[in-house]
Amino acid sequence: MLTSGTVDEAVVHSRVHRLLERMNREGRLSGNTTYGDIGAIMNEIFPSPGVLDQAAYERYIDPADRTMVYHSVQDASAAPRSADRGDLRNAMQAAANTAQSVAADEAGLRAVFGPVEWTTARTNYGLIRSKLNAVSTDIANRVTTDYNLDAQETFLGGWASFRAQHMHLLSEVVADPLTAESKATLVHEAAHLAASSIDDDHGYYGTTGFEAKSHAAKVNNAAHYEELPRRVWGVSQYAGETFTPGVSSGGAPLTTEDRIREDGAEYYQRAWDAAADFDDLIKQARRDQLNGTALDGPTVARLLEVSPLMGLTLHEQLSSPPDITRLDVTTSESVVRAMGIAGDNIEALPNVVPSGAFPNTAAQIAAGVDQAVDAAMAAYGGLLGSATRDRRLSDWLHSHYRNVFP
Numbered sequence: 001m002l003t004s005g006t007v008d009e010a011v012v013h014s015r016v017h018r019l020l021e022r023m024n025r026e027g028r029l030s031g032n033t034t035y036g037d038i039g040a041i042m043n044e045i046f047p048s049p050g051v052l053d054q055a056a057y058e059r060y061i062d063p064a065d066r067t068m069v070y071h072s073v074q075d076a077s078a079a080p081r082s083a084d085r086g087d088l089r090n091a092m093q094a095a096a097n098t099a100q101s102v103a104a105d106e107a108g109l110r111a112v113f114g115p116v117e118w119t120t121a122r123t124n125y126g127l128i129r130s131k132l133n134a135v136s137t138d139i140a141n142r143v144t145t146d147y148n149l150d151a152q153e154t155f156l157g158g159w160a161s162f163r164a165q166h167m168h169l170l171s172e173v174v175a176d177p178l179t180a181e182s183k184a185t186l187v188h189e190a191a192h193l194a195a196s197s198i199d200d201d202h203g204y205y206g207t208t209g210f211e212a213k214s215h216a217a218k219v220n221n222a223a224h225y226e227e228l229p230r231r232v233w234g235v236s237q238y239a240g241e242t243f244t245p246g247v248s249s250g251g252a253p254l255t256t257e258d259r260i261r262e263d264g265a266e267y268y269q270r271a272w273d274a275a276a277d278f279d280d281l282i283k284q285a286r287r288d289q290l291n292g293t294a295l296d297g298p299t300v301a302r303l304l305e306v307s308p309l310m311g312l313t314l315h316e317q318l319s320s321p322p323d324i325t326r327l328d329v330t331t332s333e334s335v336v337r338a339m340g341i342a343g344d345n346i347e348a349l350p351n352v353v354p355s356g357a358f359p360n361t362a363a364q365i366a367a368g369v370d371q372a373v374d375a376a377m378a379a380y381g382g383l384l385g386s387a388t389r390d391r392r393l394s395d396w397l398h399s400h401y402r403n404v405f406p
């Protein structure tokens with residue numbers, strides 16, 4: 001990139017600097033340590049104009065290590081290898097059998113989904129069973145996985161499209177599908193395939209307020225279909241509980257702080273989801289470029305719209321259409337990761353949620369969420385060097401939830 005004339009050298013340096021900074025704060029540069037001054041490291045790696053000192057680079061980065069260096073967008077979306085298909089088929093069929101057994105458990109269905117919606121849940125478990133059985137016999141065509149480890153970086157457990165009836169699974173699930181956690185993921189994704197109403201995710205398993213959602217929300221939320229199979233497999237966080245809307249497992253009504261955490265987590269869940277969709281878009285565009293397929297106009301427009309928001313190189317390039325570089329792919333991926341970590345911060349950190357006695361009103365909750373969103377990104381260390389730019393990006397993503405693909 002330094003010598004290609006595609007983009008100004010200062011742009012390359014600034015993007016590499018940010019990526020090293022993000023890796024460094026998680027202790028992910030060589031030596032599993034955190035280094036003090038990334039500016040000094042940048043000067044070692046780029047000692048003079050147009051020069052990258054490979055030996056200096058390899059002091060901090062191992063080029064062979066896929067957790068440090070991005071290898072292949074082609075590997076990031078591939079059919080499961082034939083050696084991986086047998087166990088995956090068995091896991092899908094085992095999960096299908098469990099779905100069938102919990103469909104017959106009226107007491108369990110009532111405890112999780114409530115006195116009215118339990119019959120819809122029963123129907124949906126039947127559909128989950130048939131979807132799992134159907135996909136299990138056509139894995140080569142209806143399942144993709146990620147052997148490049150992108151999903152581990154972005155916390156993507158998988159996704160499933162009702163329209164395409166397609167499942168994308170984390171490589172860990174494909175490598176080890178018979179564990180209870182992997183089977184719970186299979187049930188979750190099959191729920192998305194079962195009914196178009198189970199499309200959006202409204203709170204992942206175990207997040208704040210998960211057990212306190214309304215019955216109407218639960219019956220359309222894939223993660224709630226994990227609960228009864230998890231009870232069977234001994235990996236439920238709520239074993240034996242009857243879920244009551246608005247009431248946490250401890251029996252207390254949700255506090256203002258709980259509600260701020262729940263809504264704040266929902267904000268970042270949507271921003272993360274949109275970032276993951278953009279990451280999918282840019283990687284598909286990169287695959288198209290590598291295969292010699294020209295990008296269509298709306299895709300180029302979307303890439304150029306997001307490029308300044310995320311600090312990619314596309315809008316800084318000197319030719320058109322832009323060349324999607326590895327810096328762009330990896331920066332996009334790091335944004336997905338940041339949205340995920342900020343969401344975890346809202347869930348877990350004591351100081352990101354404003355303290356004090358709030359009236360438990362919608363306006364107060366919204367004001368608390370607004371503060372918590374900024375605090376959670378600040379606790380991550382920020383993305384773009386400015387809280388205003390970080391918020392502009394997360395707001396854009398949040399408002400483009402399920403509306404990223406042109």
Ligand SMILES: [Zn+2]
Nearest residue numbers: 188192201222
């Ligand atoms: Zn989902």
